[in-house]
Amino acid sequence: MKKLLKSKWFIALIVLLVLAAGAILSLLPGSPVKNLLKPVQLVGTPAQSIVKRAGDTITDFWAAITDGIAIREENRALKEQIADLRYHLTQNEEAALRYEELKEALHIKDTFSNYVIYGASILSRESDEWFSTIRLNAGKADGVVLEEGNSYPVLDVEMNLVGRVIETSDTESRVLPLLHEGFAVSAKVNAVNGATFMVYGDAELKRKGLCLAKDISADARLEPGMEIVTSGNGGLFPEGIPIGVVESVDNSNPLQVTAAIRPYSQIGKLEDVFIMMPYVEPEDKTAATTTQGT
Numbered sequence: 440m441k442k443l444l445k446s447k448w449f450i451a452l453i454v455l456l457v458l459a460a461g462a463i464l465s466l467l468p469g470s471p472v473k474n475l476l477k478p479v480q481l482v483g484t485p486a487q488s489i490v491k492r493a494g495d496t497i498t499d500f501w502a503a504i505t506d507g508i509a510i511r512e513e514n515r516a517l518k519e520q521i522a523d524l525r526y527h528l529t530q531n532e533e534a535a536l537r538y539e540e541l542k543e544a545l546h547i548k549d550t551f552s553n554y555v556i557y558g559a560s561i562l563s564r565e566s567d568e569w570f571s572t573i574r575l576n577a578g579k580a581d582g583v584v585l586e587e588g589n590s591y592p593v594l595d596v597e598m599n600l601v602g603r604v605i606e607t608s609d610t611e612s613r614v615l616p617l618l619h620e621g622f623a624v625s626a627k628v629n630a631v632n633g634a635t636f637m638v639y640g641d642a643e644l645k646r647k648g649l650c651l652a653k654d655i656s657a658d659a660r661l662e663p664g665m666e667i668v669t670s671g672n673g674g675l676f677p678e679g680i681p682i683g684v685v686e687s688v689d690n691s692n693p694l695q696v697t698a699a700i701r702p703y704s705q706i707g708k709l710e711d712v713f714i715m716m717p718y719v720e721p722e723d724k725t726a727a728t729t730t731q732g733t
Contacts, residue, residue: 547594547598547715551677553717554718555716555717557582557583558577559575559713560711571616573614574611577612577714578608582716583604583716585605585612589675590604592715593614594704601709603622612714617638617650617702617704618645625671626652626667626668627669628659634656637654638667650699651700652685661685662688663686665684667685682702682703684701686700
């Protein structure tokens with residue numbers, strides 16, 4: 440029994456029971472206990488206020504944390520929506536650009552009425568894009584059929600020369616760019632009675648984005664800034680396709696005048712190009728049948 444009376448837990452339990460009984464008795468009307476507990480209330484009230492304020496502070500702190508998490512989630516969702524809107528805006532801008540480029544094809548058709556124009560997108564360009572072949576997503580199934588000995592010019596949307604088709608498969612075409620060492624085209628100065636010569640890809644000049652004009656007559660008038668276009672000689676390319684401008688002229692050897700040409704077309708920035716195929720009149724089957732019958 441003595442050990443029980445000395446136990447801290449037992450004493451605490453007794454105190455709690457006494458306080459609880461006093462609190463219940465103080466609620467009774469006219470109870471003298473109420474007056475006896477006033478000193479305890481005077482001491483306990485500040486403690487209650489401190490505990491209440493501490494509880495309110497903890498509640499407010501937790502609410503702030505919860506609100507902060509909610510705000511971060513809302514910000515994340517808004518950022519995703521903004522990114523999605525920007526993506527769709529970019530897609531719409533690209534679609535509008537493609538539409539404008541396709542409209543430019545109509546100008547090509549008007550300028551070269553004897554040619555059929557096929558639009559194509561660039562599938563791949565290697566790191567040395569000016570010097571390697573370019574793959575396009577148009578082939579035999581699309582009507583681009585390359586017959587032996589032929590080569591079709593490829594233009595950008597501004598009708599500038601990009602290169603020529605050298606091979607076609609069912610779904611793709613390969614293009615030899617203007618600056619490739621294997622490229623050659625008959626050209627002339629874009630002026631009345633302008634000098635004619637050949638334009639080639641050159642191993643040294645290609646690193647500067649230039650090609651080489653050769654076979655220039657000694658009395659030809661050729662100056663920096665002059666525009667160069669296809670001459671139409673040879674039959675593979677029609678006359679008048681813009682190639683570029685004269686960058687410089689080397690007259691050091693009168694018997695072998697050369698010039699550096701800077702092409703207009705910037706292949707690295709192109710997405711769509713146009714293939715020009717000569718228009719061929721369809722055979723009159725009725726006439727052919729009559730001829731065979733005769």
